[in-house]
């Protein structure tokens with residue numbers, strides 16, 4: 001596949017991921033009353049303290065809906081790292097994701113269910129997610145897809161776990177596909193060149 005085809009497929013995947021999310025879930029973080037506002041504010045302040053002043057300013061200007069969503073993410077994910085980058089967290093997610101695949105293929109419900117829950121409740125990197133996104137995507141519009149990504153990956157990973165708990169491995173396999181669509185859609189939106197490196201590659205143009 002050439003780059004244009006890959007991008008088109010990725011855009012289609014994003015559209016599918018978004019289409020499967022009911023409109024009411026478009027920005028469906030838990031309502032504020034259900035959030036532990038005090039703990040949530042504390043966690044957001046910790047993240048902001050690790051950002052550059054430039055990014056902190058951007059983050060502070062986000063809409064209350066997006067802020068509430070980011071807060072709900074910070075509260076839900078109880079494993080938080082002070083050192084790991086998003087790439088390291090993603091590699092951990094990839095390892096758990098592959099474990100799910102192995103477990104489904106070998107009809108191992110408990111192994112699939114545990115790994116799926118680890119994906120759904122993955123670790124958060126140092127400073128939260130914003131520091132690792134392209135700066136021009138740290139806007140209300142750029143971040144508006146996040147709740148749909150959460151439903152696609154984490155929502156379907158939890159459903160996968162429930163199916164695997166019941167020994168329904170065909171159901172689990174279907175959810176595995178839905179989770180994968182979420183990985184693809186989010187990368188298409190946020191990641192730019194896949195596998196890029198901070199070092200200047202000595203490759204001919």
Ligand code: HEC
Nearest residue numbers: 086087090091094097132149153182183186190191194195
């Ligand atoms: C919320 C958006 C989002 C979701 C959902 C997501 N990723 Fe990522 N992923 C990213 C971003 C952004 C990067 C690039 C981070 C960087 O370069 O600092 C990335 C990078 C990666 C990397 C590092 C290697 C590379 O090619 O850049 C791996 C591996 C990865 N993701 C795996 C996964 C898997 C597996 C899933 C699904 C289970 C997934 N990701 C879901 C946003 C996401």
